[in-house]
Amino acid sequence: xAGVIQSPRHxxxxxxxxxxxxxxxxxxxxxxxxxxxxxxxxxxxxIYFNNxxxxxxxxxxxxxxxxxxxxxxxxxxxxxxxEPRDSAVYFCASSLGAQLTFGSGTRLTVx
Amino acid sequence: xxxxxxxxxSLSVQEGRISILNCDYTNSMFDYFLWYKKYPAEGPxxxxxxxxxxxxxxxxxxxxxxxxxxKHLSLHIxxxQPGDSAVYFCAASADTGANSKLTFGKGITLSVRP
Numbered sequence: 042x043a044g045v046i047q048s049p050r051h052x053x054x055x056x057x058x059x060x061x062x063x064x065x066x067x068x069x070x071x072x073x074x075x076x077x078x079x080x081x082x083x084x085x086x087x088i089y090f091n092n093x094x095x096x097x098x099x100x101x102x103x104x105x106x107x108x109x110x111x112x113x114x115x116x117x118x119x120x121x122x123x124e125p126r127d128s129a130v131y132f133c134a135s136s137l138g139a140q141l142t143f144g145s146g147t148r149l150t151v152x
Numbered sequence: 153x154x155x156x157x158x159x160x161x162s163l164s165v166q167e168g169r170i171s172i173l174n175c176d177y178t179n180s181m182f183d184y185f186l187w188y189k190k191y192p193a194e195g196p197x198x199x200x201x202x203x204x205x206x207x208x209x210x211x212x213x214x215x216x217x218x219x220x221x222x223k224h225l226s227l228h229i230x231x232x233q234p235g236d237s238a239v240y241f242c243a244a245s246a247d248t249g250a251n252s253k254l255t256f257g258k259g260i261t262l263s264v265r266p
Contacts, residue, residue, distance in 0.1 A: 084256035143196050
């Protein structure tokens with residue numbers, strides 16, 4: 042298995058632009074998580090899905106953030122409009138049990 | 153409010169010595185604890201875990217200790233190797249079942265000097 046695949050690896054965008062981050066979880070995993078890593082707050086859970094259904098989005102910082110999981114093999118995290126304070130590394134992770142497997146992350150820079 | 157706290161941002165140890173990474177938690181509902189290791193430009197990878205019914209779990213050079221009364225856990229690495237240099241995240245879950253929603257600490261950067 043190729044593991045959790047995220048794209049793009051790096052994204053630089055201008056403030057106000059829409060950003061879409063993509064994730065392909067490990068086949069057979071029924072949970073999918075989106076985390077954000079910053080120096081100040083460490084790894085924060087933004088939202089997670091079970092069997093493609095959003096279960097808890099209480100970590101999504103603002104309405105500018107949205108996430109979808111249209112099928113078991115694909116999820117997106119969208120920021121619209123983006124702001125400089127959204128700059129961070131965004132991780133997608135999937136699991137079948139108690140251990141998460143993370144992707145390599147997308148480093149987002151909003152200028 | 154940080155429910156999982158890693159108060160020391162960094163640790164530097166000599167190769168061959170013991171590394172002790174500490175973690176405190178505030179939520180008494182947490183019953184499953186994990187350590188993840190992260191290299192630069194990579195995602196965190198699972199290292200070792202412990203259930204609240206145990207106070208120690210060992211895997212090779214890595215041992216995790218849990219003190220429930222103090223809400224404290226620690227990761228011991230013996231002997232430390234330069235390849236252990238990474239960021240270590242402590243994580244906790246309030247459900248050891250299928251729901252693996254984890255709360256992470258901010259991480260500790262470990263540097264092992266040759």
